[in-house]
Amino acid sequence: MSSTSSIPAGKPNLFKRVLLAGLVFQSVAIGGAYATGRETVEYAAKFGTLGWMSVLGTFALLAVFAYLVFELCRKFRVFEYRGLLRLLIGPFYWLYDFLYLLLGVTIIGVLISAAGSIMADTLGVPVWITSAGLVAIVAVVLFFGQSVVERFNSTGTILLTVGYVLFAVLVLAVKGDDLVANFRDSAPPLDPDSTAWSSISSGLIYGSLYLCIFPAAMPVMRFARARKDSFWSAVNLGWLIALPLFLTYFAVMAFYPDPAVLDAQIPWLNMLSGYGPWVVIVFGLLVGWTLLATAVGLVQGALNRVSVNLEDLGRKPLTRKGNGITAAITLVVAIVISQAGIVDLVAKGYTAGAWGMLIVFGIPLLTRGIWLIVKGTPAARAEEDAASPAAETGGEAEKTIEGTRS
Template identity: 45%
Template sequence: MSEQTQGKKSFFDGNFGRFILPAIILQSTLIGGGYATGREIVAYGAKFGSLGWIAGLAIFLGFGLMAFLMFEVARIFRAYDYKSMVKNLIGPFWFLFDIIYLLLAVLIISIMAAATGSIVESTLGINYWIGVVGIAVIVGILNLYGERLIERFETYGTIALMIGYIIFGIMVISTTWDDAMQVFASGNTSYVSDFSIWAIIWSGIIYVGYNLAVYPAALFTVKRQKSIKDTVVSGLVAGVLMTLPWFLTYFALMGFYPSEDVFGAEIPWLQMLDGYGTWVVVLFGIVVGWTLVETATGMIHAFLERLDNNLEELGKKKLTKKQSGLVAFITLAASVLLAEVGIMDLVSKGYTALGYGMLIVFGLPLITVGPYKIYKHFKEKKQKADTVA
């Protein structure tokens, strides 16, 4: 590559890279484990019927706040991998995050791989293993070519996925709008009983906690951010992008509330799309396969960034492109095998524990230590400016 080519700035290096790209990487990594099937929206909001939007609001605020705090702490301390980030938050206990992150990443990818393989097989007619291995190869290739390809793939991929979910949402909501409005008009919350407003809010908080594992995937994009304005705007954009699919799915689900056929289904979206034609089911299969690619790519890339940082600290060379691609492929393949041999049942029981663990070692420090460090940084900066003046 020539110096002239290297010196050229792309669209990704301007305002888009500073304000929008970090949010897109977060949303694209989240979408597989958070929205693909619709099951998560049922469990963390839609089950509360007409009041479920409260959980959605809590999720929006939580996602946006966490994104801003992580972006700003990363920007201030140049912590562009999760080890450096967590060291600034919990010091010598950073290894606890490492353990929880890896377990949660493998678990999320395992569950997504198993679900995706089955969905792709039933919707596209592609053999389970051909579908999953094909996805593993794509993830390996993306990590082989690194950040620039991942940025572009996940940007364009997220646009395509959002178009897909908007199409699904419009189709379902437009035909079930009257039923959904009846749910809100009557205040229907009959799918669950004996709950408080706090229980709904807490449901949203736990949902944010489960998904904190996707946040490190966006750290490498913070290198372009220059000021707190950049992190505030990109945090707000992240909150919107990460919550939009939640609300689309929520309002679609309200048209079927409280049907057990939909709310009790493993893949509510497939139930809601039943009867719209084969092409819709095929499109859904493609969308779900793509969500696994984006989620796995984002989470594995964050792990590779952490490995490279650790190798640099030890005075060793970073992973080569081939090594990065191979690690990505092996990680995804191992996740698939774990799901197949029945270990998924075991680790699934620890899902809640890992979610709480992520809240403790990352969520709580981010909303307590994070603001303190940001305040301290700006205070010291002001004192230096006053001294010079």
Template identity: 35%
Template sequence: MSRWLQVYVMPPAVFVSVIMGGGYGTGREVVEYFSRYGNGEGLLGVLVSTLLFAVVFGLTFDFARRMGTYEYREFFRQLIGPFWWTFELLYLLLFFLVLGVLSSAAGNILSSRFGVPEYLGLTMMLAVVAAMVFFGREVLERILTAWMFAMYGVFLLYFVFVLQQFNGNAVDVPLSVEAVPGALKGGSLYALYNVALAPVLLFAVRGIETRKEAFGCGAVTAALVMLPAAMFHFSFFLGLPEILDEAVPVYWMIEQYAPSWMLPLYLVALLGTLAQTGAGLVQGVIERVEFALTPERDDGMGHWPRALIAIAALGISAGFASLGIISLIARGYSAMAVGFAIVYVAPLLLFGHSRIRTRQ
């Protein structure tokens, strides 16, 4: 594999694929953290998130490179010492919360569109995720990379159809002084809970060799992560205010503004994205378990233990899914953002460089 692919394609593909599922696939996170504040304010929130992502991604990738650690427990042992377990606890909660959102979204769509019982939708997703992690890291990375381009294709097609609905009229994106603080808060919260996935997905950045590559990869990843947010927020201008109460806003937008044949295409892409997001998250946990149980082995655990971890994790997440996707995103994700800001982002910004110098 070429250096360019290793540094500037593979890592962004893995991160975008994982982050895309729960938020962009459904559009619910874009509505909750950007669109509900208004047109101009939402775009400001997207910019804030992009800058935060770029800074934290770059610092994280460079810290992992220079410390030589690509497993998140060891990463936090180096960053916050004896308090490493605080991230472990928060991530475990976020892990089940995100899987709950994915499961709820999959069950909601399969039930409303095809009349499939929600429990059956959860079971189908569980089987697909378990199959994806069954074959290990390298196969999963290829799947995530390929599906990122497929999902971007669907998103671009969606955006083209929605863009046509503006009929050449000017788009009004005023900034309300009163709403700006809320937009800044929404953009910050969105970045803070999503960026917490970075240490768990460090298996994808092993090819980075220099500080320049680390920050370059961080900037590319941030831009690709937030591009769909800007696209969807812009498209949601047409659906306000009705779209604010939709559990799966993109589904509703396609029903309203796109050709009928677009809906099944979107559903296939979305369900695949939800599954790959779950697989990416589970793979991160598997990396952690492998490091703890078989630190001396390069090949890690076998196929079946990986699949069993996926099954157990998705089984627990089904309980979170019963709370509903809107409540999980609005309340659960915001609380997680505050926690990760304290135990991960703040120490990385304040102490990351000094930790590296101490190690050297």
């Protein structure tokens, strides 16, 4: 299988075996997933003091899916998503690419809308100038290649992660009493018909959205040596996503149910508005950088997927000119979509994308993926069986990667 890879020589350290996959995953997720705070309101905070169940639901679902993905990667030496999708859904693997492109354009639309709001609120820059500038910067970064993209992502992730902690500390240091009061009084959901299960299921749906990010972390699993490495990598990934969600959720709950925060396109901006203009400006710059980095990564991913699918059809991959045209079309479509606003895009677009990912990737992981982990023949053993004298003489039934026995 073209997607397989040999195990790296030597003994990888604990960082590579257990921590790196989660960090790579978070570096891609942090910009498009919860930089604005809108996602936290839509999928957790609107449930009042029941919202913590949503965050735990997201953590649990991601940890389970991460374990299944990572263990399949380790066991079958499949370190890229197309090889894994072929294992899970066979010839229908292209559906994942189709969903990724649709979801990617939606996320970029959210990023453009968020960047426009942030720059308008913090620096007074007109939205159309921000949109045009975002398109131009994405084009320049993509022109200079992957190394620039990686530096964009890593720098923005570190800065925003530190920023999240500082911003949450700022809010809770002043509004901590309001947070405690809300939990003491069991502040009800905005929708009186919501239940604990409503909150949990919302977290599960939100967690499914992250299925589009696993391809970024899969190559790192080449360092895994045992099932416990897959397990602890999955747990680490889960809390790396859940911790910023909890911080944002508690910060929002300190203002609950203030509509100025709950109905805002970018709740973080409103939560930080009383701490001096420098805090809002720093937040705007940090989030703006990260949103830009995420947009670059999504466009780059879309270009790669278009090229690979063209090759599958026997055609040539995109040229530099083709990349430019495709990137421009993607960004223009995203700008048009961004006119719907962050609130509707997150509530409707993200939810639809999450359900699509759950059907195409999540359910196969929970069914065929578990079967392959339990019954499938590991890649190393399959190779040994293929090279055995019995296999060469035809005296033994073929042992496939799915673990059939003679």
